[in-house]
Amino acid sequence: MRWDEIDRQVCSVARALSVVGERWTLLILRDAFFGTRRFDQFQASLGITRHRLSERLGKLVDHGVLRRVRYSERPPRYEYRLTRKGLALYPVLMTLGTWGDDWMDRGEGPPVVYVHNACGKQIRPQLTCSECGEPLRPEGVLPEVGPALALHVLEAQEGDRELPAFPLLSAEVTVD
Amino acid sequence: MRWDEIDRQVCSVARALSVVGERWTLLILRDAFFGTRRFDQFQASLGITRHRLSERLGKLVDHGVLRRVRYSERPPRYEYRLTRKGLALYPVLMTLGTWGDDWMDRGEGPPVVYVHNACGKQIRPQLTCSECGEPLRPEGVLPEVGPALALHVLEAQEGDRELPAFPLLSAEVTVD
Structure with missing residues (x-):
């Protein structure tokens, strides 16, 4: 199977990765969640070629994860904003970050911490059951x-x- | 920046992707969570070359996400098992799958459903606050x-x- 055929698998993980599974794409989305919107800002943060960045942004727009919005008429300039479909990737990025905090720490503590507005506390994201609210662990889910x-x-x-x-x-x- | 330098970013998402951000790696781990352990089973499921599969499995072993265990003495044969560090990627795969269920559905419903042993119900994983238990949304987390x-x-x-x-x-x- 070729990588560009993985969306044919009857699997939601494979289908998700057919949109966000390329190198750089999840880092572009990380930046978008931190508020980055403009091409040059993405490029400054990621240090990838304009060609590659443009290709990745274009694919995210095609899949409805980002939308391209004109912010200047003359000259015409565009920025990229997360759609509802894009915002729904928040748990993916947060769980990747939490794993990085837990397992790729270099003894310096976490790079970023998160405060939950609702309770005002510094928090850890956790994956829980929609029905009983308990944390989900692989051995407890069939x-x-x-x-x-x-x-x-x-x-x-x-x-x-x-x-x-x-x-x-x-x-x-x-x-x- | 080159892809193989992304672990230099002071960012847990980038550090996590330096381990699991290659094409195929998260699909290998998906299969591991469904119980796949042997080289030929991974290959049958993914349909990638032996060379690529071997490279990906080797990297996951090097990073301590999988461990290589001999299951036959003569001929010597090995299988790949998730370590604690690998099992800790469960939330990443579940959130990717949930996003795929929600946004990459083809009108056929979800490919896989999940039952939580603790409550016996068919469930959805959700990302919640470790402190107050409420669902986490990007606009509510600073x-x-x-x-x-x-x-x-x-x-x-x-x-x-x-x-x-x-x-x-x-x-x-x-x-x-």
Whole structure:
């Protein structure tokens, strides 16, 4: 499988990575969450070529993660703002940052700390259950075949499709 | 800046991406969380070359995200298991998957659903505050310069280092 085909996998992680899984893209989005909007600001922060930055920003606009807004008429200049779809990536960036804080620390403490307006405290983001509010840990959560994967399996059994290569469908694999 | 230098940024997101930000790496880890352990199983699921898979697995072992365990003496065969550092990436994969469910759905519903053992319900992962338990939203969380970034700024002021390029340090940038 080629990288540009990963959105064909019946998997939401693969589909998400088909949009944000390129080098630099999540760093562009990190900067956007810190308030960066303009091409030259992104470039100053990331130090990548104009060509690559332009390609990455264009792809994020095409996927509706950023929108391009004109902020000057003469000369015409544009800035890039997070859409609702882009803002919804906040948990991805925060969990990456938390992992970096926990495991890639260099004995200097965290580079950035976060204060929650609602409670006024310095906080850690944590992943919790929507139903009972308890923290989610991999050993306490059971993945099951959902509607989309079940549909693809059914269509494969009827001979209309190939069975998707997905670990959850492999009998050889045991989770422990 | 070259991609292989991003871990020099005083930023936990960049440091995390220096380990897991390559194409395929997060998909390898997705498979590991679903129970995949063996080279040939990873290859069957991802369909990438043995060379690339071997390089990616090797890097994850070098960074202590996976460990290589011999499961057969003759012939010698190895499998790859998540370490504690690897298991700690669970929130990153779950938030990517949730974003994919929400925004990359193709009208077929989610490919995989999750049941929380503790409450027995089908759940959604959500990112919440460690202190008050409320969901975290970007507009409700204030990033502040933390110890590591403050140290680098101080050392830059004393002339011992360059000021890190980081959006939080730029006066031009306004968050709205």
